[in-house]
Amino acid sequence: MPNANNDSHTQQTPQRAQPASELNQVQRRAVSELLRVSPVADDLARRFRDAGHTLALVGGSVRDALLGRLGNDLDFTTDARPEDVLTIVKPWADTVWDVGIAFGTVGCLKRSRTGSEDVRSYQIEVTTYRSEAYDRTSRKPEVAYGDSIEDDLVRRDFTVNAMAVALPEKQFIDPHGGLEDLAARVLRTPGAPEDSFSDDPLRMMRAARFAAQLDFDVAPDVIRAMTAMADRIEIVSAERVRDELNKLVLSSNPRKGLKLLVETGLADRVLPEISALRLERDEHHRHKDVYEHSLTVLEQAIDLEEGEPDLVLRLSALLHDIGKPKTRRFESDGRVSFHHHEVVGAKMTKARMSKLKYPNDLVKDVSRLVELHLRFHGYGTGEWTDSAVRRYVRDAGPLLDRLHKLTRSDCTTRNKRKANALSAAYDGLEERIARLQEQEELDSIRPDLDGNQIMAILGLGPGPVVGQAYKHLLELRLEHGPMGQDGAAAALKEWWASQASSDD
Template sequence: MRIAPVIDRLGEVFASAGHQLYLVGGSVRDALLGRLGHDLDFTTSARPDDIERLLKKVSREVWDIGKAFGTIGCNVDGGWVVEVTTFRADTYRSDSRKPQVAFGDTLEGDLVRRDFTVNAMAVDVATKRFVDPFGGLADLEKEVIRTPGTPEQSFSDDPLRMMRAARFTSQLGFVPTHEVITAMREMAERLDIISAERVRDELSKLLLTPHPRNGLNVFVATGLAARVLPELPALQLEVDEHHRHKDVYQHSLTVLDQAIALEKERGLEPDLVLRVAALLHDIGKPATRRFEDQGKVSFHHHDVVGAKLARKRLKALHFAGDEVKDICTLIELHLRFHGYGEGDWTDSAVRRYVRDAGDQLERLHILTRADCTTRNKRRAAGLREAYDHLEARIEALAGQEELDAMRPDLNGDQIMALLGVPAGPVVGRAYKYLLELRIDNGPLGEEEASRRLREWAAENL
């Protein structure tokens, strides 16, 4: 196993002070998988004050933000981010969201408290001895997710580990053992004691993996999703032989898959807002499902209902305000394009589409394209062609009119001067009127906009 030269320098510093130092956890796992990054995790017999003092010998950038938990971090030349943590021997209370931090004296005591065997391996930095008391290397080769002790004890210690098992299913492509899955099902309600922020962060990490689908299936099948994101398993609507419609849950996962593929195709980084919107874009369907005549099923206004449900759930999970706003905008607008293929949109309609999407236009392009999951090749090709045409029109209008900065031809100061009114509701009404003119007619110029505004004021003020 290749070990970066920076590790040798750290080993010398800690050994000279009489302390053990081990590369540990995900760093060992990823090194064995050939994926070692520049973030390195270590555990040591040294206490936090000693760690801080020793790291200052190898780095000018040392931080102690995790000191209460025994962790000191630093940047090391070459772009390495190092975190060193004192051996831990934490205990947990059944009603507590957080561990009662306790420092330990042995490596084995530290490793047994880790989440999964593939993260419970270590390398002695001084001797390069590989330490694997729980069979993590064998599990790595078998590509399974197993806990060092019993899964019941591990998940009781920290229930968030159940969500982490789902995430590693996607991140590593591994499969949880039967015992792990059984414990997740039986202990799902333990997630209720975990803070919304920790749940949100773990869900976000899952969605940002290269292939979230398998992890999401574990998340739903074990009942974890029902505790923290119940709108997702609710998409598993019963599909009977008479009222045929798509399996909304599987459709949503396919939309997510296709959105991720389009991210890569367009050279974009993994986008949490886009991925959450893709996963939740149809969560309004269960509440709006209606059985119509001739065996048809409708979901009228599921876009609007879905946006409201998403806003409530994402706020409960403490997503950032801007993220909630952007995700809900995408969900509310994800059906708008479907009117385009049914008839020619005027330039005014295209401008409104751009105006309503605002800074979410690129994401809306991706979500709308990803939402085409029909197996009918002719229909799929027709939808792609229609959206290609819409994007071309948007680009053409943008080149002519600066659509991405669409504003009325007169600003607020000009409106107040022309109408002789102070700042207030009248100016807002006038501004909205001029913006509608701009959307309907394109740029009018200051003179024509002023003439139209005078006419409007004569009739409305």
């Protein structure tokens, strides 16, 4: 792979020259990654060449190859128009979709056999050279096709995403110094950041997301432009903002990206509840830094994840204390209280997530966890009755495992004795839950009699009274545990008799 050509690097902020050894190491990683995907990429490139067109691996795929982390999602750019791309890929790919064709993108799935039994699936997007810009009053970009790869690369968001590899020749194209920026782990824009963010304001959030995903620093001139232009994010649709926020929250280092959103003022527009956590403090009224606490809880929740990143858990951890600013009270003894902040926070969570167009089930789950995150603190050192434990499990429902993780993550005290006591108490609660689950099948708590049995015993047809009876038996089940059908029937008749006497 030829060395990068940095002659047209246009950044305003000086760049740190990278030692040749660092750049060579980056390029060696890229060669190794590209050789792995060559059978598919080169085959596709030859088909484009035979049709009189060019094809290049581009953007995030080149960046990830240079970082040694190229996956099976491959992005290409071409001079072919979308209709021509369809003609080329349809006979070659296993599946083709054109939902993005209005923006110049054709997607396809290609399966490739790399061994006697090893079959890899590649998800591929081919985009026509293009430039796009936002009208200052519109949420939709206007797409115009370009005629050269240089025109295409200059419109991309950051220099580390503005590199390409022409195929099948493997010619490295880097007109904006992306290779050096990648080696320096810094995010810059190919041209002036103000122009880039004016074209697509969502790029400001992408800067925070890439900082979190890649652990890169953001160039000072880019940060200045983000701060000056933060209000431009308001023309971007809620769905695009939400999707970018999700990628940030699900990254390996969300604290870095979230702090950048707050410090530039972008969070004030897209997630103002997080900025509001930076409560003023004074020498007379002491309380923990709620903003830093929330970021730490998020990190501790991530440490407790098992398997894939959990968006519900992470959003719950980030938002669990957003009700505190509205409920803060200064007490006469110098303490600060936040009574019922979990209830207020749950309502605020629902409102914000709904505004960002999150799916209803996700809004419901995150809001519920925010509402329940303080419940454990009434447990003390084990004073809860079995009834209280059953209600804890019933109220958490399928979110119980996440509630365990959120509650444990919410302990950020530096007092080791207090932290150990809280951990031991929660260990005890989990052990009691496990014991009761084994004895009583807590995961599916229900009365010992169903609706049909209630109607048969009381001689009733369907109606609201049956629901009242069912609810009464459920309360008895939670309070006393399993009663058996005979015991439940006796309790039901007793309740029915009391209802009749009260009517008299």
